[in-house]
């Protein structure tokens with residue numbers, strides 16, 4: 001079942017790898033599934049599988065308790081983080097976890113990225129926070145990530161990587177790329193020794209636009 005949705009996950013995982021957002025088998029991608037019986041399910045990449053040879057049948061379907069419903073392989077180690085995002089964010093239908101270089105620089109420095117470019121606010125919702133460190137795959141990491149992301153579409157995970165979300169897979173991929181692009185711009189600007197954030201009134205306007213599309217909580 002869900003072959004079309006699983007294909008979406010495979011294609012997004014390959015694109016994530018091709019664009020250099022992860023190395024090797026790192027990172028993971030999931031999609032919320034619609035189930036006629038009302039079960040809350042997601043399709044997610046398996047643990048430790050090379051993206052080049054990843055097939056539709058390798059994608060694992062799990063319920064919101066983390067129990068496998070379909071597939072032979074072990075679901076990603078970060079499945080709990082994806083589940084907690086779907087529980088907290090009703091409009092989110094796709095989640096992508098990456099380890100890109102510039103986000104990781106910010107993750108190591110533990111520096112929040114202020115609102116510095118327009119599309120960052122309209123697509124991500126404003127500043128990009130850094131979630132407190134917790135071990136990969138742990139419930140604490142899931143909790144810290146969801147809490148630091150809040151109503152926005154992306155967050156950086158301390159000493160680890162990044163997490164991006166969207167209403168569909170294409171949007172989550174766009175946010176993943178934009179997040180890394182924003183981190184790169186910020187790191188380079190810091191190197192120049194000068195960062196001018198967007199004017200507060202512009203951020204307010206653009207946040208209102210973001211909230212009109214993605215809002216489910218108050219920003």
Ligand SMILES: [Zn+2]
Nearest residue numbers: 027136160161
């Ligand atoms: Zn990771």
